[in-house]
Amino acid sequence: MLLLARKLEQEIRDHGAKDYPHECCGAMLGTDGEAAEREVRALFPLINRRDDSPRNRFSITPEDFRAAERAAAERGLDLLGWYHSHPDHPARPSEFDREHAWPWYSYVIVSVDGGVPKDLTSWQLEDDRSKFFPEEVVPERAASQGKQV
Amino acid sequence: MGLLQQGGNKRMAVKVMIPTPLRQFTGRQSSIECNAATVGEALGSLTATFSDLRRHLFTEEGKVRSFVNVYLNDEDIRFLNKENTPTKDGDTISIVPSIAGGSSCDGK
Numbered sequence: 001m002l003l004l005a006r007k008l009e010q011e012i013r014d015h016g017a018k019d020y021p022h023e024c025c026g027a028m029l030g031t032d033g034e035a036a037e038r039e040v041r042a043l044f045p046l047i048n049r050r051d052d053s054p055r056n057r058f059s060i061t062p063e064d065f066r067a068a069e070r071a072a073a074e075r076g077l078d079l080l081g082w083y084h085s086h087p088d089h090p091a092r093p094s095e096f097d098r099e100h101a102w103p104w105y106s107y108v109i110v111s112v113d114g115g116v117p118k119d120l121t122s123w124q125l126e127d128d129r130s131k132f133f134p135e136e137v138v139p140e141r142a143a144s145q146g147k148q149v
Numbered sequence: 150m151g152l153l154q155q156g157g158n159k160r161m162a163v164k165v166m167i168p169t170p171l172r173q174f175t176g177r178q179s180s181i182e183c184n185a186a187t188v189g190e191a192l193g194s195l196t197a198t199f200s201d202l203r204r205h206l207f208t209e210e211g212k213v214r215s216f217v218n219v220y221l222n223d224e225d226i227r228f229l230n231k232e233n234t235p236t237k238d239g240d241t242i243s244i245v246p247s248i249a250g251g252s253s254c255d256g257k
Binding site: 023025050053056057058059060061062065066078079082084086087089093094096097100101102103104105107127128129 | 168169170171172173201204205215216218225245246247248249250251252253
């Protein structure tokens with residue numbers, strides 16, 4: 001389960017809308033808790049380095065990766081995963097996404113249809129790399145667990 | 150400590166840094182020490198010990214995946230001698246992810 005506060009979700013949507021018709025991308029920083037629950041506490045928007053094909057590809061270079069790592073460390077957070085947008089395409093990982101994914105990370109995808117953000121989903125790569133499994137995205141913990149985002 | 154030398158067949162004591170997404174396959178260790186004469190030998194030793202790493206680091210043809218960046222100390226091995234880059238005692242090999250994806254299979 002991925003805890004993603006509405007404010008942060010809106011920032012991802014806004015980034016997708018801003019960069020449309022190109023794919024946007026960025027890092028998600030937060031805490032990786034027990035019981036398969038992660039909480040995103042901050043975003044680290046990045047520049048899509050795929051100048052040659054930004055409408056259907058995104059790339060985060062090792063230098064940008066290290067910048068995201070430093071940002072997480074400075075905040076005392078973990079680098080939980082990455083978000084990117086799919087302009088005029090469903091919020092489902094493609095075969096290209098699968099081929100290039102790393103295990104463990106959460107991958108948030110937002111579809112942006114005609115410049116309007118629509119569905120937002122999250123996924124993790126199976127350990128055998130065969131496919132992604134969906135990760136539930138919730139805006140806050142259930143009341144019975146106390147703290148709200 | 151014996152003579153320091155580069156290359157050849159002498160194995161050097163090196164440390165391989167493991168990025169977060171792969172630590173679940175190394176017993177949560179963030180670095181692994183091994184003896185290797187080259188970067189390729191170090192990666193081979195790593196994946197021989199932790200076999201689940203192999204599919205995430207290498208293609209089925211045995212090549213390092215394009216989104217896996219390998220540094221010897223601060224230098225990308227693509228600009229050195231790739232997997233044949235010789236190591237020295239005390240070297241650090243870092244595995245640094247590139248992150249990539251996209252909405253369709255059209256194009257590269």
